[in-house]
Amino acid sequence: MNELYVCKVGELDDGGVRIVGEPGHRIGVMLHDGEYLAYLNRCPHQGGPACEGMRIPQVQDVIDEAGLFVGQRYDESDLHIVCPWHGYEFHIKTGEHVCNSAVRLRKYATVVREGGIYVQY
Amino acid sequence: MTATAGVFREPLRKSFDTEEHLGNAYQQALERNYEDFLIVDVDSHHYETEAFGEIARYIEDPVLRDEALYQGMARGGVTSVDGSYQEMTGRVTRYPLRRHEATPPTIHRDITLMRRWMDAMGVDMACMFPTPMLNIATCPRVEVEVALARAYNRWLCDNILSEEPRLTSMLYLPFNDPESCYRMVEEFGDRKGVIGFMVTATHYKSVQDNAFVKTYAALQERGLPLGFHAAYTWGDKSTALMNRFISVHALGFVWHNMVHMTNWLMNGMPERFPRLKTLWIESGLAWVPFLMQRLDNEFMMRSSDAPLLKRKPSDYMREMFYTSQPMEMVENKEALELTFKMMKAESQLLYSSDYPHWDMDLPSTIYDLPFLQEGQKRAILGGNAQDLFKLDPHFAPWKLERQKQRAMAARG
Numbered sequence: 380m381n382e383l384y385v386c387k388v389g390e391l392d393d394g395g396v397r398i399v400g401e402p403g404h405r406i407g408v409m410l411h412d413g414e415y416l417a418y419l420n421r422c423p424h425q426g427g428p429a430c431e432g433m434r435i436p437q438v439q440d441v442i443d444e445a446g447l448f449v450g451q452r453y454d455e456s457d458l459h460i461v462c463p464w465h466g467y468e469f470h471i472k473t474g475e476h477v478c479n480s481a482v483r484l485r486k487y488a489t490v491v492r493e494g495g496i497y498v499q500y
Numbered sequence: 501m502t503a504t505a506g507v508f509r510e511p512l513r514k515s516f517d518t519e520e521h522l523g524n525a526y527q528q529a530l531e532r533n534y535e536d537f538l539i540v541d542v543d544s545h546h547y548e549t550e551a552f553g554e555i556a557r558y559i560e561d562p563v564l565r566d567e568a569l570y571q572g573m574a575r576g577g578v579t580s581v582d583g584s585y586q587e588m589t590g591r592v593t594r595y596p597l598r599r600h601e602a603t604p605p606t607i608h609r610d611i612t613l614m615r616r617w618m619d620a621m622g623v624d625m626a627c628m629f630p631t632p633m634l635n636i637a638t639c640p641r642v643e644v645e646v647a648l649a650r651a652y653n654r655w656l657c658d659n660i661l662s663e664e665p666r667l668t669s670m671l672y673l674p675f676n677d678p679e680s681c682y683r684m685v686e687e688f689g690d691r692k693g694v695i696g697f698m699v700t701a702t703h704y705k706s707v708q709d710n711a712f713v714k715t716y717a718a719l720q721e722r723g724l725p726l727g728f729h730a731a732y733t734w735g736d737k738s739t740a741l742m743n744r745f746i747s748v749h750a751l752g753f754v755w756h757n758m759v760h761m762t763n764w765l766m767n768g769m770p771e772r773f774p775r776l777k778t779l780w781i782e783s784g785l786a787w788v789p790f791l792m793q794r795l796d797n798e799f800m801m802r803s804s805d806a807p808l809l810k811r812k813p814s815d816y817m818r819e820m821f822y823t824s825q826p827m828e829m830v831e832n833k834e835a836l837e838l839t840f841k842m843m844k845a846e847s848q849l850l851y852s853s854d855y856p857h858w859d860m861d862l863p864s865t866i867y868d869l870p871f872l873q874e875g876q877k878r879a880i881l882g883g884n885a886q887d888l889f890k891l892d893p894h895f896a897p898w899k900l901e902r903q904k905q906r907a908m909a910a911r912g
Contacts, residue, residue, distance in 0.1 A: 463593040
């Protein structure tokens with residue numbers, strides 16, 4: 380197993396992302412709710428830089444008790460990574476596509492050691 | 501082992517660089533040795549809105565010119581018919597960030613931006629179209645459509661096509677004014693980089709109208725293909741029933757071309773203009789086998805409705821040309837393979853990216869298909885377009901360099 384040094388703890392803000400690695404094998408490391416998450420920066424759709432896009436929560440249609448559509452809202456508990464090429468959306472915590480869990484970003488383990496963040500691959 | 505980070509980069513939200521945005525596409529191009537063959541992108545776009553001030557100055561009518569300069573050409577806001585929310589509220593980052601991209605002052609910005617994405621994808625030559633100006637098709641003021649179309653076509657020929665041999669276009673025909681369409685073919689048919697003419701599919705003129713016969717004859721005589729570029733409009737009575745962009749886009753981009761294709765066939769246009777080649781742009785592929793089956797079935801029962809046809813509608817459709825994007829490809833390999841077979845894709849299908857739009861397709865969408873032979877891939881990615889448009893091939897500089905390096909390495 381190899382390790383890649385990302386940066387010092389504190390250099391990556393919550394909600395931020397750092398791209399590390401070599402061409403053809405770049406990894407996006409992000410801090411979300413205190414957890415370091417790492418994914419291959421290559422969308423399973425057409426290969427876009429999935430980690431470099433927006434983060435946006437799940438959109439919900441709101442149907443009231445009478446069965447009527449009354450509007451839309453965000454589910455703030457379910458943040459998505461959005462590939463900037465085409466808009467494929469993935470759950471930030473698992474890397475799974477929001478409509479098909481078989482379509483997923485390749486996930487890597489991260490470790491924090493002696494004040495540094497590392498990704499294992 | 502612990503390695504140091506090869507790249508330490510934080511994606512910025514306030515700048516944009518096409519080559520960086522498409523870095524993974526360039527990696528695909530290298531891995532697949534795209535330098536070995538020509539890739540032609542038959543449907544790509546630029547945002548002429550950034551140069552609209554230049555284009556508007558090409559409008560001859562001084563009153564309309566002032567109006568255009570004052571009003572601009574950007575899509576409208578959230579309530580406009582064509583404004584839509586194609587960008588998915590910023591999810592597709594190249595839309596909002598594009599304007600921040602820096603380009604050198606010595607060459608037209610549109611040429612620089614086109615070259616950058618083409619090089620990154622491994623595309624050698626591209627047929628470029630405008631973006632918001634496709635929608636002038638739905639402008640209720642016919643004279644405005646005509647004036648803007650002519651201004652855009654003049655501007656494009658003078659400033660872009662004349663300067664870069666890798667760029668071509670099928671020029672916009674203002675279909676609401678048949679006489680102007682004919683004049684457009686006569687005026688621009690011989691200009692450098694003009695490889696055909698194009699109708700935006702959201703027109704409300706029937707293609708079989710006698711008023712267009714002169715234009716079709718002129719195109720046939722010149723050997724220039726006629727393209728029908730799909731589009732959507734929320735102004736159509738059927739799409740006005742829809743409340744989501746996904747609905748109006750998914751159906752609109754197919755529906756309007758299905759209308760024109762059906763009219764084209766049932767009125768015997770392939771028999772009346774047997775040497776006029778038609779190209780159906782940006783409707784994807786799945787509609788082709790559907791319409792073939794539907795029309796063949798009805799034609800066998802009521803051929804009296806289409807007496808000029810000597811063969812089944814599908815036989816004519818298999819002789820027409822189609823661009824590939826947006827190729828339907830979610831868990832449908834068998835359907836896709838059958839679609840390729842039904843439309844005779846190896847000779848009739850032309851790769852297109854539609855870059856920079858949200859549903860763009862990379863060359864790998866064709867190159868990675870498991871049911872195609874290498875020769876078929878190369879034909880779809882470039883050979884078919886080279887034949888149809890009689891293109892003089894111009895390769896991307898990095899491909900020429902890589903070809904040279906490999907040749908030198910082979911010689912030892």
